[in-house]
Amino acid sequence: MFKLSKLSPSITDMIRLDHTHVMLSFHQYTADAKPRVKKALTETICTALEIHAALEEECFYPVMRELDSADSVIQKSVPEHNEMRQLIAALRADKTTGAEHDRVLLELMQKVIHHVADEETVLLPRAERLLDKDRLSELGAQMTRRRLQLAAPKAGTLVASSVIGFSGSTTALVLAAAGGLLAGRYLSSRTS
Numbered sequence: 360m361f362k363l364s365k366l367s368p369s370i371t372d373m374i375r376l377d378h379t380h381v382m383l384s385f386h387q388y389t390a391d392a393k394p395r396v397k398k399a400l401t402e403t404i405c406t407a408l409e410i411h412a413a414l415e416e417e418c419f420y421p422v423m424r425e426l427d428s429a430d431s432v433i434q435k436s437v438p439e440h441n442e443m444r445q446l447i448a449a450l451r452a453d454k455t456t457g458a459e460h461d462r463v464l465l466e467l468m469q470k471v472i473h474h475v476a477d478e479e480t481v482l483l484p485r486a487e488r489l490l491d492k493d494r495l496s497e498l499g500a501q502m503t504r505r506r507l508q509l510a511a512p513k514a515g516t517l518v519a520s521s522v523i524g525f526s527g528s529t530t531a532l533v534l535a536a537a538g539g540l541l542a543g544r545y546l547s548s549r550t551s
């Protein structure tokens with residue numbers, strides 16, 4: 360029987376798209392940016408990472424663990440997410456946007472880059488070798504459903520912080536909006 364979830368982008372492509380979005384946000388953050396822009400970008404980055412980490416832990420890592428529980432990359436993934444969560448909490452608690460805020464944000468960026476490199480060069484290719492296309496799409500659909508639940512309460516904040524944070528870069532704003540539009544079209548095609 361034909362299943363709509365087979366039309367979904369694969370979970371691995373969705374994870375790559377999330378990584379691209381968060382790196383784009385990091386690249387907008389500069390030491391000389393206005394405090395309002397820095398705070399908005401920080402909120403965009405922190406919320407995007409929290410949702411992404413929860414989605415991977417619920418929808419992706421358990422499947423990879425079933426394939427090989429002893430794998431070192433999968434074993435260190437959740438502790439690395441927890442290190443990021445500590446830095447996110449520190450950034451949210453810091454009401455200033457000076458040198459210390461920049462330092463913690465750049466430490467978070469460094470950890471994210473290392474973590475993303477392991478996922479994109481080891482875990483995602485392994486998933487694509489070991490799981491067939493239909494399964495990857497099913498998991499992608501599952502991740503989208505969960506993303507809607509996690510993002511819904513934060514939708515207003517996410518839009519507002521994206522508009523302020525990306526206001527200095529037309530290209531980045533267009534890319535961010537295009538990503539949102541694509542997601543919206545996919546979701547409306549699934550629900551109609």
Ligand SMILES: [Fe+2]
Pocket residue numbers: 412415436440474478
């Ligand atoms: Fe991760």
Ligand SMILES: [Fe+2]
Pocket residue numbers: 374378411415475478
């Ligand atoms: Fe990831």
